[in-house]
Amino acid sequence: MDTTLQDPLLGRLLDGRYRVDARIAVGGMATVYRALDTRLDRVLALKVMHPSLAQDAAFVERFIREARSVARLAHPNVVQVFDQGADEGYVYLAMEYVAGCTLRDVLRERGALQPRAALDILEPVLAALGAAHRAGFVHRDMKPENVLIGDDGRVKVADFGLVRAVDTVTDSTGSVLGTVSYLAPEQIERGIADPRVDVYACGVVLYEMLTGEKPHRGDSPAQVLYRHLNEDVPPPSASVPGLAGPLDELVAVASARAAADRPSTAAELLARVRTARAALSDAALDAVPPLARAGEHDRSEDRTSVLSGPMIRTLPVGDDEPTTVVSVPATEHTARLGSEGLPPSRSPRRGLARRGPLALVMGVLLVLGLGGGIWYINSGQFTEVPPLLAKTESQARDRLSDAGLEVGDVSRRFSDTVERGTVISTDPGVGERVRGGDAVSLVISSGPKVVKIPSVEGRPLDQARKALEDQGLKPGMVTRAFSESVPQGSVIGTDPAAGTERRAGTAVALVVSKGAPVDVPDVTGTELDEARAELRAAGLKVRIDPQEVHSQHERGQVAQQSPRPGERAGEGDTITLALSKGPEMIEVPDVTGRSVDEATATLEAAGFEVDEDRGLLGIFRDTVKSQSPSAGDKAPKGSTITLRIR
Incomplete structure (x- = not known):
């Protein structure tokens, strides 16, 4: 009888999230199930502590510590832990499911x-x-x-x-x-x-x-x-x-x-x-x-x-050296039945002497016949399927023949890990008991499945991906490039190239067309309608950024564009335009009476450019006598302040 049918967790939705589908293994402290995370729609392994241990606070603490410890080990060769929790006495870990x-x-x-x-x-x-x-x-x-x-x-x-x-x-x-x-x-x-x-x-x-x-x-x-x-x-x-x-x-x-x-x-x-x-x-x-x-x-x-530990204790034995004793749990000791209290058995010799040699021979034959029959019923008619994994089909047939077994159905299956022509699996499995003369089915490796990369040039990206998947390949990294002949969004080519043979499951990189290249015109400083017309004439689309920006251009004119002027875009690409709010007005700081270097640093820090007017004698002086615009006036950010040095 399949005891998994009696498992109360099978089919249950644990913690309102994890649907328990099958039992994978039973250990000394927990049972591992294959489950589905219904929230993220992924298969994972659930490790559920045995209910009897869940009552022990120390074991529960150890269980939780595992989740915290392994979650810190971000390593490709460590089984990842996703979650930890408890539901009505079931303490569990949700872990990565490794099929194998x-x-x-x-x-x-x-x-x-x-x-x-x-x-x-x-x-x-x-x-x-x-x-x-x-x-x-x-x-x-x-x-x-x-x-x-x-x-x-x-x-x-x-x-x-x-x-x-x-x-x-x-x-x-x-x-x-x-x-x-x-x-x-x-x-x-x-x-x-x-x-x-x-x-x-x-x-x-x-x-x-x-x-x-x-x-x-x-x-x-x-x-x-x-x-x-x-x-x-x-x-x-x-x-x-x-x-x-x-x-x-x-x-x-x-x-x-x-x-x-x-x-x-x-x-x-x-x-x-x-x-x-x-x-x-x-x-x-x-x-x-x-x-x-x-x-x-x-x-x-x-x-x-x-x-129970430590598991070594020393007992004195008379005057000799101490004796070391290894302690083990009581459940691992072998019970013994003493002979005290049993009635003495009667000697059979006197009766046998009376019956004679014939009776003795008949008794021996009866015992041997009965024993042989019991042996045959329990063990003699059975044998074990010998180890056949990774053996060639010929070797597997010879081993089955030596074990008194027949070869049943022989099927073939692609495998990336088992060498071509060798055994992947058997039915019944290796080590299982079968009756002598029964047939054992073999699954032989055909080696890795090799497929040709299909030609997907000119197809839209989604169709190209599906064509690769239908062939048993994986769509890989997508890069984009300009093309005069392939429409935007369609595939220019693959790496490896079409017609190349690769193992099934190989990732294939795709190069997708950005369309024919277009030099982006400069529309900054123009009115919006004029900018739209110029970009559309170049085969480009226009998007207006809802956020206006300060710039040197007048309010409503194009202040910025992306991609920038002179860059290349694909035909049909979108150019984003940001409109100007006009220049940002800043109060001009007072720098009269300061040295030229100090005045220049102050004005540049405020966002202005600086121009010096020294006249004929100013080249020998270093003090600002006046400034234009004057201190306290407002001027556009980025505009020039003229310093007069006299």
Whole structure:
């Protein structure tokens, strides 16, 4: 039965805005849904805290802190948070929806990755964490589940629900939060969380991508934690012979047990990754890993847990050295049934001796037959779909045949990310249980879809855009240019040019005609009717600016025009005219008796031009004897004041 049908949030309009359409994932602290923002008409992801945790003020505060923290991280590799709120006990975050899968999905399906692919994923993860570290935050829960890989190939880091300030050690209850397989030793021992715990987790993730399995495994979370504390992460080449030495060194330095031996931030580790990558040959980067074992691990270890912390305590045992005990929550302990109180079983030997060898043989055959039947009903008739992603069609057929399965429908689909001729997906999916002999359908990549750029020359802009979209292309940047032959508003050409082959989804730039070029005539200082007639005769339209301006021209005449005289405009373009209110009249300051320099500065500051009248003897003097216009009179702004120096 599909349990999502019982989810009370499905179909609900949360907070009067977000319509919950489907459940994407369930985590240790929250459930993630695909939703529609009905106000902005966009698809997004809603992360809704489990109702039981919403009653805990500390968890609610942590949830709100995630929204505030991630909203500050404006980075292309961080999942963006749009909104945060609560509705009738449901505390939620509205986040960017990334259509695609998680790194965990990739590891389950493919197992170990080629080094090039592993580094291609690790670098944007470190870039995102580096931005968080620079902003003063630590993620604290890095793992493949929190690395999203979009259908377009973009890598983003999600789930900053445990993000804390760098100087914060544990949560408000003293608990250590995280996922046991990726906790750094200092997190386990002392609850310390600085950027180096994210570096450690990235080292573990890199090991897992290169080998297809986690470095520390155990029958219980307690065993995993113990190994983090007491065992180094082994070199990946121990599990995958032939891996290059720089990859071993990267894993070793990132996952060093002593925090001081690790890079101090993700940005520092990113620099080392790029240096190591530059030293690797193409052959080393493209080394083919062995068949994956990633699907075997206990998925319960992938959940974020709240662990009582610090999780190390020391107990004295007699006169010997103290014994270190790793504490785990009670829910993770294995219950045991004691034998006390059970009646002793009767020995079957005496009865068997009486029945003889024939009865013994019959009993054994009966047990074997019954056991074999039960095994066949429960497991024997089933098998798992083997890992087929990125395998060629021939390889996929061979693997299905080896697994006792048939090949069903084979369809083909364009893909920008999966190599031509290799498997994109299967139905049933990889790892699912099917009956022996059942058919598995394959979807094979046809490679990227390639289309020809259509000819849109001479078409109006909106029609050209639609023609590009119909062809599977994206209309790109629009620039405008003069054209004697193409009407204004129609397309002159495209970049790339028509007939060029490009991948579907490529952006195509458009050059749109501004019409035939026209030299804008100078109509300033003319009457409005005269200006209109002259501009219309040049093939231009006229618009009157409602705001009149002061100018040297008489009231009602054209004071300014845009575009300016002499500039080029397209035929049919609009010229905006501003009419004059007449000159602005300003009171003339009194500068008589002042030095020429002082008088000139005062008049120019008031908005006047200055002319000097020195006469025959004035060239030897420097004092203003009179001025025209006289002090106190009003004169047009910009007019000339004559100073007489005698």
